[in-house]
Amino acid sequence: MKWAVHACLLICVHSRSFAADNDLLIRNATIIDVATARGTPQRSILIHNSQIVAIGPSIQAPKATRIIDAGGKFVIPGLWDMHVHLTARNQLPAYPLHGVTGVRDMGSDYDRVNLWRGEIEKGSLTGPHIETCGPALDGVPSGDPKLPVRVVRTPEEARTVFNQLDDESVDFIGILPQLPRDAYFALIERARKYYSAVAGDVPATVSALEAVEARQKSIDHMSAILLACSTEEKRLRQAYVQALERGDREALDDVETAAIETLNAQKSETLFQRMALFETRSVPALAESHEKLATLVLEMQRAGVIILAGSDGGKPGESLHQELELLVAAGLTPAQALRSATLEPAKYLNAAGSIGTVEEGKAADLVILDADPLADIRNTRKIAGVVLAGKYSNRRSLTLAVRKEVLPNRDREGVGACAPSESAGTSSMIGTNGPFDPVQ
Ligand SMILES: [Zn+2]
Numbered sequence: 001m002k003w004a005v006h007a008c009l010l011i012c013v014h015s016r017s018f019a020a021d022n023d024l025l026i027r028n029a030t031i032i033d034v035a036t037a038r039g040t041p042q043r044s045i046l047i048h049n050s051q052i053v054a055i056g057p058s059i060q061a062p063k064a065t066r067i068i069d070a071g072g073k074f075v076i077p078g079l080w081d082m083h084v085h086l087t088a089r090n091q092l093p094a095y096p097l098h099g100v101t102g103v104r105d106m107g108s109d110y111d112r113v114n115l116w117r118g119e120i121e122k123g124s125l126t127g128p129h130i131e132t133c134g135p136a137l138d139g140v141p142s143g144d145p146k147l148p149v150r151v152v153r154t155p156e157e158a159r160t161v162f163n164q165l166d167d168e169s170v171d172f173i174g175i176l177p178q179l180p181r182d183a184y185f186a187l188i189e190r191a192r193k194y195y196s197a198v199a200g201d202v203p204a205t206v207s208a209l210e211a212v213e214a215r216q217k218s219i220d221h222m223s224a225i226l227l228a229c230s231t232e233e234k235r236l237r238q239a240y241v242q243a244l245e246r247g248d249r250e251a252l253d254d255v256e257t258a259a260i261e262t263l264n265a266q267k268s269e270t271l272f273q274r275m276a277l278f279e280t281r282s283v284p285a286l287a288e289s290h291e292k293l294a295t296l297v298l299e300m301q302r303a304g305v306i307i308l309a310g311s312d313g314g315k316p317g318e319s320l321h322q323e324l325e326l327l328v329a330a331g332l333t334p335a336q337a338l339r340s341a342t343l344e345p346a347k348y349l350n351a352a353g354s355i356g357t358v359e360e361g362k363a364a365d366l367v368i369l370d371a372d373p374l375a376d377i378r379n380t381r382k383i384a385g386v387v388l389a390g391k392y393s394n395r396r397s398l399t400l401a402v403r404k405e406v407l408p409n410r411d412r413e414g415v416g417a418c419a420p421s422e423s424a425g426t427s428s429m430i431g432t433n434g435p436f437d438p439v440q
Pocket residue numbers: 083084085106312417418419
């Protein structure tokens with residue numbers, strides 16, 4: 001994948017045989033180490049092209065180097081939103097505006113997303129790094145043209161579609177709750193053979209424990225986990241499958257409520273221990289879930305389950321901050337919440353050598369904050385500037401990038417989320433608290 005560290009850059013920088021045009025020096029910053037939950041003050045960060053090449057108390061840079069004084073400010077790794085749906089080109093600049101330098105796209109039109117990814121890499125469009133599954137796999141057609149799915153009904157179809165998506169080089173395989181049980185197991189067996197990750201919803205006819213043991217890489221949303229922790233799992237699963245088939249949101253809510261009322265500590269402990277053992281990540285997407293599910297999130301964290309922050313729709317970029325706040329409200333520390341959007345996504349992507357912390361040799365994807373996020377997670381919203389692939393933008397230029405894309409297109413395109421069981425569908429990215437407002 002694309003996160004390889006280029007050792008030659010380090011050598012070039014230290015031998016000064018490079019053009020300084022692409023260099024950036026951030027001075028006087030407090031660097032937040034998300035792994036240890038500590039801040040180190042008075043640090044300078046030298047960036048060459050898209051990489052951090054040196055960190056120290058004082059760094060001498062060539063004259064032409066662009067210098068950013070970050071005195072009194074805090075530097076964290078770029079944030080990742082691990083559950084989004086990229087449905088519109090004009091939503092992309094909103095992610096960096098909110099410090100989100102990477103997203104995991106859980107289902108969208110692969111051709112369009114690939115096109116946008118190419119534009120971002122060329123520099124003609126402002127947007128985050130993108131990991132995408134292309135269209136997610138489901139047992140029924142999508143009711144939303146912005147969220148195309150590949151319909152898979154049999155094990156044979158599952159294998160065929162896996163081969164096609166693998167040939168198209170999707171980053172992983174995304175799945176939705178109505179994927180049939182036998183197709184799911186055929187898919188996951190094929191995926192394991194080719195070292196591909198399968199992630200997303202657990203199909204309604206598969207238990208969370210089965211999905212963990214089949215090595216599904218992430219379980220998104222709390223539905224499957226909730227069912228698996230209920231003493232009434234079998235009965236509620238039948239009701240859940242039927243409600244999904246009917247698209248009956250009220251019945252789905254009833255199932256959720258009944259599951260919450262019948263949670264069993266022994267069942268949840270067994271599941272969470274298995275998830276921790278097999279490193280099955282949980283993406284709770286709390287903004288889309290029942291408030292009471294928060295207690296399960298804290299139990300998962302305590303059992304050693306890896307939590308990934310994912311917003312699933314809402315307002316691009318901004319919703320991730322809401323998710324971080326909900327994780328802290330659920331009982332995670334600010335440092336644990338920060339890790340769920342930095343270091344843990346990096347490990348999930350097998351890219352911890354290149355992203356996820358602020359260290360020499362890693363990608364220069366950074367967020368400069370006006371206040372300490374370890375003191376209050378809401379401080380991740382206080383963004384002074386963002387470094388994305390080595391390029392620094394202040395709040396104003398990031399806002400201009402959003403305006404450039406959104407204003408000509410504001411009536412044309414919306415923002416997607418999982419449907420039908422998981423969210424209210426589309427919502428506006430330019431509402432009253434949208435990305436235009438917090439400009440400073
Ligand atoms: Zn989703």
